[in-house]
Amino acid sequence: MQLHELKPPRGSTTRKVIVGRGKGSGHGKTSGRGRDGQGSRGGPGILGALEGGQMPLIRRLAKVGFRSKRPILNQIVSLASLNRLDKGTVINAEILKKEGFIESINKPFKILGDGDIEKALIFQTDCLSASAKEKILKAGGKIDVKEAKVAVKKPAQKQK
Secondary structure, three states, rough: OOHHHHHOOOOOOOOOOOOOOHHOOOOOOOOOOOOOOHHOOOOOOOOOOOOOOOOOHHHHOOOOOOOOOOOOOEEEEEEEHHHOOOOOEEEEEEHOOOOOOOOOOOOEEEEOOOOOOOOOEEEEOEEEEEEHHHHHHHHOOOOOOHOOOOOOOOOOOOOO
16 A cells, blocks of 8 residues: 555545536536625625624623733732741742742732631731731731832843
8 A cells, every 4th residue: 555545434524515617517607606796706705793784793782891901910829828838937929939839939929818827927028918917917927018128039121
């Protein structure tokens, strides 16, 4: 058997209809497009959004909401996941990156109050939810917002 003898199994493919090859083919002259009008001519045809004289659906519906083209997407850390750290550990962006809680120190992160915290940890960040703050203080931890203002390294910009 050679390459030119290979064929797909019978019935697995359908033959492409060849149009415009005379009256005897059944698809001659107008090639199944009808006689006149936009559909008989070449080009993209009628757009799906056009509805004739009727008011288009997109204009009938009310405009709702706003979606930013550049949203601020926080990296989320749950309080319960921080239980694996030692008591008295200082929590900041560098530690969270090193321990694998966040992907990048250049993107904003937020600690949410999911679950309970059992250890007294020191948080050097102001990116905490209200429930997280409450649980941290209840567990005996501290929140040092003054230390959190230390500048986070920004990625170097390319020189032009």
